[in-house]
Amino acid sequence: MIVRPPPNPNWNILAALKKMAENLNGCRVLCKSTLNHLQYLCRQERVECPQLGVTRKNLNDFEVEYLCDYKKKGEQEYYLVKWKEFPDSENTWEPRKNLRCVKILKQFHKDLDQELKRLKLRRNVKKLDHSLSHFLVQKAKQRKLLQQWEAHLNATREHKGRIFVSNEVDLDGPPKDFTYINNYKVGDGIILTEVAIGCECKDCLHDPLNGCCPGASLNKFAYNDKGQVKIKAGLPIYECNSRCNCGPECSNRVVQKGIQYDMCIFKTEDGRGWGVRTMEKIKKNSFVMEYVGEIITSEEAERRGHIYDKQGATYLFDLDYIEDVYTVDAAHYGNISHFVNHSCNPNLQVYNVFINNLDERLPRIAFFATRTIKAGEELTFDYKMQIDPVDAESTRMDSNFSLAGMTGSPKKRLRVECKCGVESCRKYLF
Structure with missing residues (x-):
């Protein structure tokens, strides 16, 4: 740094500083100031510093x-x-x-x-x-x-898809008390058991040995050669896991690759709060995102549900593929799915997915496109999604987001008006 000498320099002090600098030659410490702040300090004191990009030509340039x-x-x-x-x-x-x-x-x-x-x-x-x-x-x-x-x-984020943020509606800033996570956060008293075996296939799509991972659970292979889901909603998806012989590009590894599309968190103009729209075209039956959050017990979900009801919102999603034991809560920890709104005519469909954990009480919640979704279109799912039974297996799944955390019969809840605006709107969320 080029420093202008003081009017009456104390040469003894300067000599001592020079000697100290020689003794510290090669010694480095972390700088606690940003580059912008150091440049600002130079310009404020009228000091040129080529190392920081502050020269005589731009000394008077301020940002x-x-x-x-x-x-x-x-x-x-x-x-x-x-x-x-x-x-x-x-x-x-x-x-x-x-x-x-x-x-x-x-x-x-x-x-x-x-x-x-x-x-x-x-x-x-x-x-x-x-x-x-x-x-x-x-x-x-x-x-x-x-x-x-x-x-x-x-x-x-640890996924390919980028995240954009936009609010052209009001002066609200980022939501408070929300932490973005990429994987499920496991609550107290819950243990995820790792899968013990994997498939030995060389080509899981075209030459699945013994039906690959889905076949080991007596289920169908879920994807086509483009990675689009081909089984009906309600049937489980079993992807290849960490113990499988296949590599990361295997056709039976779709959900685990994460979000592939650029998306925008935006403020809606009709009072529905934040929403999510895709920045890219999404083809029908393509994987879009997972519903990620804290995995908690149904008892804890009931306690939190009463609190969320008073606040007029909930982010509880029951994992009731086989029995209602656990719930995902995305209120304070979650990914971009935290901001996805409800619609009575949604463009996302829920599937239960199993990868490294095969406990049927703890499926991963994945959203797939029900139709082709255009770039700029808002992403939505049905908070009261019901699966039409296609066979004995599928009748076990009932993905009911709106009743998560509620117990007893009937399940009492404040009625919340639906603002999705579609012709088939049911008028109320809960």
């Missing part, structure tokens, strides 16, 4: 964090700028010609136009009132928080 206000004098436009790493007290009015933040300018005017339209005010304003400028600042702060959350989600 715009967001724009706070707008006014127009004659033909000249001015913006109140919040500078990155500087407190609000250092905000300054700058003419447009001084700003090279094209993306931030476009976003500012998009937010401004949308709010003027909502308030039914004329678009060509020369000065913003306090309430309008305050809204724009809150919107900018919200967008920053959502961008940080989006980056955190993508740093946490």
